[in-house]
Amino acid sequence: MDFAFTEEQQMLQDSIRRYLESGYGLEHRARIIAGDEGWSPRTWAELAELGLLALDIDEDDGGIGAGPVGTMLVSQATGAGLLVEPFHSSAVLATRVVSLLAQGERRGQLLDALGSGEAIAVLAHEEGDGWDAPLETTAVSEGEGWHLRGRKACVYHAPMAHWLLVTARCDDGVGVFVVERGADGVDLRAVRTLDGQRAADIALDARLPPDARLGAGDATAALEQSLDRGIAALCADALGVLDRILTATVQYARDRAQFGTPIGRFQALQHRMADMYMQVEQARSMTYCATSACLQDDPASRREAVSAAKVIVGQAARRVGQEAIQLHGGMGMTDELDVSHCFKRLLAFELRMGTTDEHLRRYREAAQADAA
Incomplete structure (x- = not known):
């Protein structure tokens, strides 16, 4: 198998490596970790300026469209730099979920906010009973909205997120719901992970508007x-x-x-x-x-x-x-x-x-x- 990368792909990786080597040393990282927020909004804005937050957004949606290979190369660089900002949680995982499920005008709004760094989203999926355990969180249609109930465990970067993309069982399969982090019925217990990053255990008993669900049908x-x-x-x-x-x-x-x-x-x-x-x-x-x-x-x-x-x-x-x-x-x-x-x-x-x-x-x- 040919693992050679194109010149553009290699330049993409080299650019983020140079950025992290020049401005993200251990002392700078230690100050970020020791802070109350546990991340640097300035670093996040600089990553957005480099185009890295739109890395996995398709070109038709205004992104770079680097795909899995480009994402892999940048992820290698962020790992080597020990980046604690939510690149993987938001720019990779949550952005891909939105790209696959969101539709219409809302799709553009969500992707624009994520790609520009204006908003951070995280996928709240694991519930603490094992990676492949059945979903226990439920979303029941009530009136014109949804009643979301359940719990999620150790959701990386949830304390700094604007939106939680919560997975839940519905009558027609699995649904993904956009939930404001500070919404009523959303209780976060922030924790510090072993490697100094921030995460949260989440308890959910929230009522959501009808458009909270991403897409239609089983996700x-x-x-x-x-x-x-x-x-x-x-x-x-x-x-x-x-x-x-x-x-x-x-x-x-x-x-x-x-x-x-x-x-x-x-x-x-x-x-x-x-x-x-x-x-x-x-x-x-x-x-x-x-x-x-x-x-x-x-x-x-x-x-x-x-x-x-x-x-x-x-x-x-x-x-x-x-x-x-x-x-x-x-x-x-x-x-x-x-x-x-x-x-x-x-x-x-x-x-x-x-x-x-x-x-x-x-x-x-x-x-x-x-x-x-």
Whole structure:
């Protein structure tokens, strides 16, 4: 398979890398995390100026239309930069849901607001009972509106969102509802994630207007496509972190001297770093494979490839992260080194959008269905 990128795609990735390297260092990031909001509106506005928030909006809707490959390349850069702003939650996942489901004048309004950075939206889907657990949140038609009841668990970047895209069971299947974050009957309990980002557990008992639902009919297919593309982009984010933590570890082994020689010359440590490199390259190949599957129209193949990537990247995240900390010693856990921040982000990745074990089970079921 040819994994070569076009000149335009490579320039897209290089531009965001340069931006993050020049203005998003560890000290700047630490100040953002320590703040009350946990994100930087200024950084968000600058990402909008670069066109990155319209990255996954089709050209017909006024966006860049970079597709899964462009999204993957930018996600690698945001991962390597340890970005805490809601790029993945809003510009990738929520924007794709809106693109697939919203219609008419409202479609343009929502996409324009998301692409310009004027508004942030997040998908509130998981309920804390497992990634693939049946939806318990319900939306019942009442009069001219909807009564939405249920709960959502650990919704990334919900505290800073303008809109929550809430999934719920309806009489005709699964629906996605646009809910104002501060609406009556919406209770958010903000939490800080392991890697310093912001999320929230959400309790819902809200009455919504009739146009709160995105699209008409069962939204299962659109939701599954959006989630799979979101997982592929999340794997790319983790790949960027893996590249950064591997580079930092190799450089440390070159610089750190013990017994009068750099520790990188010790054969035992060379073997461990070679194994780290192989883990990262396997993660890279599977991320590319998942991204390629998102370009196809076969949901079963896409589901299988995406879950396989989440498993392989998850295993690499744990193995490479632990090796990096061990090779750095106790100082690897301090906030002064980027290794500790990379390690926490990789741990959080393994739990986000389905654990490694959950996707291993999903892959097995998809493979068995494909064989049948």
